[in-house]
Amino acid sequence: MAGIYIHIPFCKQACNYCDFHFSTSLKNKDSFLFALQKEIEMQRDYLSLALSKEERSREVSTIYFGGGTPSLLNQSELMQIFDSLNKHFDIASNAEITLEANPDDLTKNKIKELKDIPINRFSIGIQSFYDEDLKLMNRAHNSQEAGYAVKCAQDGGFENISIDLIYGIPTLTNHKWRNNLQNAFLLNVKHISAYCLTVEPKTVLAHQVKTGQIKNVDEQQSAEQFEIMLEAMKKFNFVQYEISNFCKEGYYSKHNSNYWLKENYLGLGPSAHSYNGTSRQWNISNNALYISGIENKKLNFEIEELTLSQRYNEYILTSLRTMWGTSIDYIKLNFGDDFVRYCLQEAKKYFEAKDLINEENKLFLTDKGKLIADKIASDLFKLEK
Numbered sequence: 397m398a399g400i401y402i403h404i405p406f407c408k409q410a411c412n413y414c415d416f417h418f419s420t421s422l423k424n425k426d427s428f429l430f431a432l433q434k435e436i437e438m439q440r441d442y443l444s445l446a447l448s449k450e451e452r453s454r455e456v457s458t459i460y461f462g463g464g465t466p467s468l469l470n471q472s473e474l475m476q477i478f479d480s481l482n483k484h485f486d487i488a489s490n491a492e493i494t495l496e497a498n499p500d501d502l503t504k505n506k507i508k509e510l511k512d513i514p515i516n517r518f519s520i521g522i523q524s525f526y527d528e529d530l531k532l533m534n535r536a537h538n539s540q541e542a543g544y545a546v547k548c549a550q551d552g553g554f555e556n557i558s559i560d561l562i563y564g565i566p567t568l569t570n571h572k573w574r575n576n577l578q579n580a581f582l583l584n585v586k587h588i589s590a591y592c593l594t595v596e597p598k599t600v601l602a603h604q605v606k607t608g609q610i611k612n613v614d615e616q617q618s619a620e621q622f623e624i625m626l627e628a629m630k631k632f633n634f635v636q637y638e639i640s641n642f643c644k645e646g647y648y649s650k651h652n653s654n655y656w657l658k659e660n661y662l663g664l665g666p667s668a669h670s671y672n673g674t675s676r677q678w679n680i681s682n683n684a685l686y687i688s689g690i691e692n693k694k695l696n697f698e699i700e701e702l703t704l705s706q707r708y709n710e711y712i713l714t715s716l717r718t719m720w721g722t723s724i725d726y727i728k729l730n731f732g733d734d735f736v737r738y739c740l741q742e743a744k745k746y747f748e749a750k751d752l753i754n755e756e757n758k759l760f761l762t763d764k765g766k767l768i769a770d771k772i773a774s775d776l777f778k779l780e781k
């Protein structure tokens with residue numbers, strides 16, 4: 397079933413590594429909320445139009461508030477968004493509804509407020525339990541707030557909690573990384589997303605690295621920390637269902653799994669992406685232009701119709717990273733025999749190097765292969781002639 401992603405484009409403070417779309421000025425918040433509700437109405441048919449006439453429905457099984465920092469919104473602002481969603485979509489009674497939150501926002505009072513709206517999952521941006529790392533990344537919270545936020549959410553009755561962690565930070569030794577993982581396990585969270593710090597172009601971090609203020613991310617250290625993580629996750633019974641995502645049995649992020657399993661989704665808000673099986677579109681990454689466009693009854697977005705090769709490449713990129721693997725039968729059915737031949741031919745050297753295995757006609761990365769997942773995927777990509 398389809399999902400909805402809502403991008404809340406505001407943050408209290410800019411993390412130095414971030415290349416997402418956000419503004420630290422809240423002056424447009426009210427007009428953004430107004431525009432967002434209008435967009436919900438304008439896009440009400442996006443998901444159903446991708447279906448055949450018989451199948452048409454506006455039923456939504458997952459909603460994900462991402463950003464930016466959705467936890468900056470208060471109860472009544474979030475409720476306004478839900479009112480619009482309820483008016484224009486059928487939200488399944490068991491829908492997974494996630495709110496991304498920063499630890500400094502999740503106080504006891506905030507949790508009490510959020511209890512009255514239909515959120516049932518938090519994704520909390522902890523990143524590290526060490527102040528030294530948080531300062532280096534210019535995060536708005538401190539180490540005490542990190543654990544406290546999770547406790548507040550759990551005490552307030554939320555049990556489906558995910559936290560984000562980052563490894564490969566120049567100040568993060570292997571010893572500290574082990575402690576960060578240990579702290580996460582002690583908090584009894586059900587889901588952990590762990591990403592390697594990457595130095596994206598045009599970020600403050602890229603400038604700091606270039607000018608020598610901060611050491612660059614060390615690839616060897618990142619690889620060691622990835623291996624430490626795999627071992628620790630296995631020991632604590634976390635299933636690695638996607639390269640960067642781990643959970644206790646039954647606590648997969650339904651929303652993200654739907655992306656990887658190529659379900660359709662609608663993205664609302666500036667910079668949000670949508671996918672309907674044949675095309676991908678993305679809203680303008682500018683709050684003022686997003687708002688003024690909608691005020692003039694025009695959605696500012698770009699669209700790309702996907703060719704067969706592009707759809708095959710997307711399937712490879714997303715499926716290979718998951719525990720469900722890349723299905724040769726799916727490739728045959730959706731892209732044809734030529735693509736199957738091409739994929740298996742390109743995969744050959746990775747089978748020999750034991751980076752990739754073929755089990756029951758599905759390709760899976762080995763732990764060794766996971767370290768070079770992007771390289772393997774790009775070698776399996778089919779270039780347009």
Ligand code: SF4
Nearest residue numbers: 407410411414463464
């Ligand atoms: S809180 Fe998230 S979206 Fe905002 S700047 Fe930091 S990493 Fe980026």
